Amino acid sequence: MKSLGNIRRSFAPWTDPDAKPFITFRNVTKRFGDFTAVDDLTLNIYHREFFALLGASGCGKSTLLRMLAGFERPTSGEIILDGQDIAGIPPYKRPVNMMFQSYALFPHMTVESNIGFGLRQDGMPKNEIAERVTQMLKLVKLEQFAKRKPHQLSGGQRQRVALARSLAKRPKVLLLDEPLGALDKKLREETQFELMDLQQELGLTFVVVTHDQEEAMTMADRIAVMSHGKVIQVATPAEIYEAPNSRFVADFIGDVNILDGKVSANGNGKIELAVNEGFTIRTTTANGPTTGSAAGFAIRPEKMKVTRAAPADASVNAAQGEVWDIGYLGDMTVFYVKLDSGKVVKASMLNAQREVEDPIAYDEKVWVSFGETAGVVLKD
Amino acid sequence: MNSWSRFNIVSVVLGFAFLYLPIVLLVVFSFNESKLVTVWGGFSTKWYVALFHNQGLMDAAWVTIRVALLSATVATALGTMAALALTRYTRFRGRLLFSGMVYAPLVMPEVITGLSLLLLFVAIGFDRGFVTVTLAHITFSMCFVTVVVQSRLLSFDRSVEEAAMDLGATPVKTFLEVTLPIIAPAVLSGWMLALTLSLDDLVISSFTSGPGATTLPMKIYSQVRLGVTPEINAACTLLIGFVAIGVIIASIMTKRREVQRVRDEQAAFAGR
Numbered sequence: 319m320k321s322l323g324n325i326r327r328s329f330a331p332w333t334d335p336d337a338k339p340f341i342t343f344r345n346v347t348k349r350f351g352d353f354t355a356v357d358d359l360t361l362n363i364y365h366r367e368f369f370a371l372l373g374a375s376g377c378g379k380s381t382l383l384r385m386l387a388g389f390e391r392p393t394s395g396e397i398i399l400d401g402q403d404i405a406g407i408p409p410y411k412r413p414v415n416m417m418f419q420s421y422a423l424f425p426h427m428t429v430e431s432n433i434g435f436g437l438r439q440d441g442m443p444k445n446e447i448a449e450r451v452t453q454m455l456k457l458v459k460l461e462q463f464a465k466r467k468p469h470q471l472s473g474g475q476r477q478r479v480a481l482a483r484s485l486a487k488r489p490k491v492l493l494l495d496e497p498l499g500a501l502d503k504k505l506r507e508e509t510q511f512e513l514m515d516l517q518q519e520l521g522l523t524f525v526v527v528t529h530d531q532e533e534a535m536t537m538a539d540r541i542a543v544m545s546h547g548k549v550i551q552v553a554t555p556a557e558i559y560e561a562p563n564s565r566f567v568a569d570f571i572g573d574v575n576i577l578d579g580k581v582s583a584n585g586n587g588k589i590e591l592a593v594n595e596g597f598t599i600r601t602t603t604a605n606g607p608t609t610g611s612a613a614g615f616a617i618r619p620e621k622m623k624v625t626r627a628a629p630a631d632a633s634v635n636a637a638q639g640e641v642w643d644i645g646y647l648g649d650m651t652v653f654y655v656k657l658d659s660g661k662v663v664k665a666s667m668l669n670a671q672r673e674v675e676d677p678i679a680y681d682e683k684v685w686v687s688f689g690e691t692a693g694v695v696l697k698d
Numbered sequence: 699m700n701s702w703s704r705f706n707i708v709s710v711v712l713g714f715a716f717l718y719l720p721i722v723l724l725v726v727f728s729f730n731e732s733k734l735v736t737v738w739g740g741f742s743t744k745w746y747v748a749l750f751h752n753q754g755l756m757d758a759a760w761v762t763i764r765v766a767l768l769s770a771t772v773a774t775a776l777g778t779m780a781a782l783a784l785t786r787y788t789r790f791r792g793r794l795l796f797s798g799m800v801y802a803p804l805v806m807p808e809v810i811t812g813l814s815l816l817l818l819f820v821a822i823g824f825d826r827g828f829v830t831v832t833l834a835h836i837t838f839s840m841c842f843v844t845v846v847v848q849s850r851l852l853s854f855d856r857s858v859e860e861a862a863m864d865l866g867a868t869p870v871k872t873f874l875e876v877t878l879p880i881i882a883p884a885v886l887s888g889w890m891l892a893l894t895l896s897l898d899d900l901v902i903s904s905f906t907s908g909p910g911a912t913t914l915p916m917k918i919y920s921q922v923r924l925g926v927t928p929e930i931n932a933a934c935t936l937l938i939g940f941v942a943i944g945v946i947i948a949s950i951m952t953k954r955r956e957v958q959r960v961r962d963e964q965a966a967f968a969g970r
Contacts, residue, residue: 389860409863422861426879436865470962487865 323556329539330554331364339398340365340523341386341491346395348381348547355381357547358395368517368524370538372531374570378547379527383493386525387416400490410439415489419496421480423468429479430455430464436487454482457516474505481513485520492517494526498533510536531571535559543567559618565696568616575622575663576696577615584609589695590634591615595659600634603695617693622665622686624653624678629687636687639663641680653678655686721938728931735926745928746936755933758917761828762897765913769835770892776836777843777892778885784844785851803841811838812905819906826908834906835896842895843888850884890948894941 331337339362348356356378363369371379384390385397388409396403404412415436424432430451437447455461458478468476477500484492497513498506514537517524528534534541535555542552543566551563562568565576579593589606591599591613599615607613623629629636642662643654652666665686678684728746732739749755784797803811815834819826858880862872878885900915907916914937918930 387860387864389863409860410866410868412864414864416861416864418857418861420855420857422855422857424858424862424876424880435862435867439866439871467962469959483861483865 321556322560323554325556327539327554329366331367332362332540337364339363340367340400341525342396342398343382344396344398346382346385346392346397348378348385348390349393354547356385356392359547359549361542361549361552363523363525365523366517366521368514368537368539369526370534370541371525371527371544372534372541373529373544375529377544379544380495381547382544383416383495383525383527386491387414387493388412413489414491414493415484415487416493416495417480417484417497419499421468421476421500423476423479423483425468428465428467429460429471432468432479433483433486435483440487450486454486457485458482473500473502474509477501477509481516485516485522488520489522491523491525494524496528496530497526499528499530506533513537535571543570545570561694562616562696565614565616568694568696573619573664573666574616575619577617577661577663579613579615581607581609581611581613588690589613591695595637595657595661597637598634599693600690601693601695602691606695607697614696615693616696617688619652619664619666620650620668621692622663622688624655624665624667625685625687626678626682628685632685632687635690635692636685638683638685641678641682641684644678644680653684655684657686724931725935725938728928728935730928730931733928735928735931745932749929749932749936752929755914755917755929758912758914759933761831761911762914765828765832765835765903765911766893766896769832769839769896770889772832773836773840773892774843774885774889777840777888778847778881780840780844781847781851785848785854800841800844803838804845808838808899808901812902815902816905826906826911828911830906830908831903831911831913834902835892835899838899838902839892839895842891843885846888846891847881847884850881854881890944897937 341361341363343359343361346356346359347354359378359382371382373379381390385392385405386399388404388407388411392405395405397405399412399414424435427435433454434447434451437450442450451464452461455464458481460475460478460482463471463475463479468479471479477497481497494513498509501509510533513524526534526537535558538555540552540554541558543550543558545566551558551567553561553563558567558571562571562574568574568576577591577593577595577599579591579595579599581589582592582598583590584606587604588600588602591601593599593615601615624641628638637657639655639657641653642656645652645654648669650666650668652664654662654664656662663686727735727738729741729743730737730739731742731744780800784793784800787793812834815830815837816826818824819830824830854877859872859877862876863869867875898915899913900919903913903916904919907913912920914933918933921927921930
C-alpha cells in the first residue's frame with residue numbers, strides 16, 4: 319500500500335468519523351483592539367494526540383495556546399475541553415498546565431518546591447506531595463538537584479524542571495510554548511525524542527507551539543500551519559510536506575520550487591500543465607483544476623533529478639538549463655539550475671557515495687527532470 | 699598612572715575634608731569634657747550619660763521611632779500597590795495623570811506639602827499630634843517607595859505569575875507566594891528609604907505635629923536655637939552611628955548576595 323511519506327501511523331483518530339475530539343475550537347476569534355490575532359478559527363484536537371501549532375511569529379499560535387490555558391478570553395466562539403466549554407473558566411481552575419517558553423520557574427523556590435507548587439495549591443497531603451515530587455524528579459532525571467534553586471541549574475536542567483512542574487498535577491492537556499527554543503541544537507534534538515517518549519508513556523494530550531518546522535515535523539502527530547490568525551492546513555507532517563494544500567504551506571515548510579502555468583489537459587486522474595518556463599508538466603492528481611484555468615505546480619528539490627543526458631522522454635517533466643550554483647552540504651548537494659526561461663530551480667541530490675565519477679560542474683548544460691507523482695498541483 | 703601625585707593627595711584630602719569635617723567635629727566634641735561646645739576640655743562620655751537622662755530628648759526619640767516605623771510600613775504597602783497598578787494596568791483611563799500625581803511629592807517643596815497638610819488637618823478639625831505627623835510622613839514617603847518598587851516591577855517576568863495561576867494559585871495567592879517574595883528586596887529597600895526619610899524629616903513634621911508629638915529633629919532644632927549643648931552632639935553622634943551601621947550592613951548583604959550568585963552560577967555550569 320502506498321502512503322505519503324516514509325512513515326506508518328497506527329494512531330490516527332482524526333481519520334475516524336466516530337472519534338470524539340478532546341479539544342475543540344469552534345469559530346474562535348480573538349481581537350486585541352484593532353488587531354485580529356485569531357480569526358474565526360475552528361480546530362479539533364484528539365485525546366493522546368501530539369499536536370503542533372506551527373507558524374511565523376504573530377500568526378496567532380501563541381494566542382491560541384494562551385486561550386487554551388485561560389490567560390486570554392476569546393472575543394467570540396467557544397473552546398471545548400473534554401465536553402465542557404472552558405472559555406469563561408479562569409486559568410487556576412482549568413485541568414491544563416503549561417510549560418512556558420521562558421520556563422517561568424519560581425526563582426525563590428528550590429527545584430522540589432517548584433515542582434510541588436501546583437500540588438500544594440490543590441491541598442494535597444504533604445507525604446503525597448513528596449512522593450509525587452520524587453517521582454517527577456526521577457522522570458526528568460534530576461534527583462540530585464532537588465535542593466537547588468533555578469539559578470544554580472543549566473538551561474537544559476531548567477527546561478526539565480519546568481517540564482516536571484507542568485506534569486506534576488497530571489493535567490489532561492499539557493501546553494508547551496516553544497519548549498525547546500532556548501536549548502542548543504544538540505540538546506534540542508535529544509529532548510525532542512524525550513518529549514515524545516514521555517507523551518507516549520503518560521498517555522497525555524500535548525499541544526505545542528513552535529516556529530521551528532523541523533521540531534514540529536519530528537514530534538507531532540499532526541501539525542496546524544497557521545498564518546494571520548487562520549489555520550491554513552491541518553495534517554500529518556508527511557501530508558503537510560508531500561501534499562501541501564496551498565502555495566503558503568508549500569512555501570512555508572521546507573524548500574520548494576513553484577512553477578506557474580495553465581492547465582492544458584485534464585482526464586484519467588492526470589493533468590497536463592503548460593508552464594511559463596516553456597515545457598509541459600504531466601502529473602497525477604485527484605481532482606485538478608479544469609482545462610484552461612491557471613494553476614501552480616510545487617515540487618521539492620530532492621524530487622528533481624539533474625543529469626547531463628536528456629531523460630528517456632524529454633517531452634514532459636523535463637527542462638534544460640545550466641548550473642548556476644552548487645551548494646555542497648555534506649549529506650547532499652544542492653544544484654541551482656537556471657532554466658532557459660531564466661528561472662532558477664533548486665534540485666538536491668543525496669550524496670550516497672563518497673566518491674563520485676566526473677561530478678557536474680558550474681555552468682554545465684544539464685537537464686532537470688522528475689516523475690509524474692513527484693509534485694503537487696496548487697489551485698490558488 | 700596609579701601613583702599618588704601631590705595633586706591627587708590634595709584633591710582627596712580636600713574633598714573628604716569638605717564632606718566629613720563638620721561631622722568629625724560634631725563627633726569629636728560629643729566626647730568633650732567641657733560644657734563649651736567649641737573649647738576642648740578633655741575626653742569624657744558624660745554627655746552620653748546625660749543624654750539618656752534627658753527625658754525630653756528620649757521622649758522625642760521614641761516618638762520619632764514610632765512615627766518612622768508606622769509611616770514607613772503603611773507607605774510601603776500603599777506605595778507597592780501604586781507601583782503594581784502603574785506597571786500592570788497600563789491601559790486604564792488617566793494612567794498618565796495618576797503616575798504624574800504619584801510622583802509629584804518627589805519634587806514638591808516640603809514647605810508646600812507641610813503647609814497644605816496643615817491646612818487640611820485644620821479644615822477637617824483634626825487635632826494635631828502623633829496621628830497627623832504619621833499621616834503626613836506616609837504622604838510624602840509613599841512616592842519614594844513607588845519609584846523603587848516600580849523600577850523592580852518593570853523587569854519582572856510576568857510569565858512567572860501566569861505559571862503560578864496555571865498551577866492553580868488564585869490571584870491573591872499568586873501575589874503572596876510568588877510576586878511578593880520575588881520583589882521583596884525592592885519592597886524592603888523602599889521601606890528603608892521611607893524609614894530614613896521619616897527619621898530625619900523636620901519641615902513637614904513641624905507643620906503637622908502638635909503637643910506631645912515632638913520628633914527628635916524638631917527637638918534638636920528647638921534646643922539648638924537656645925544654644926548648642928554637647929548633649930545634642932552626643933545625640934547626633936548616636937544617630938550617625940545607627941545610620942552608618944545600617945548602611946554597612948546593607949552593603950555587606952548586597953555584596954554577599956552577589957558573591958553567592960556568582961558562585962551558584964559557576965556551580966551550575968560545572969554541574970551541567
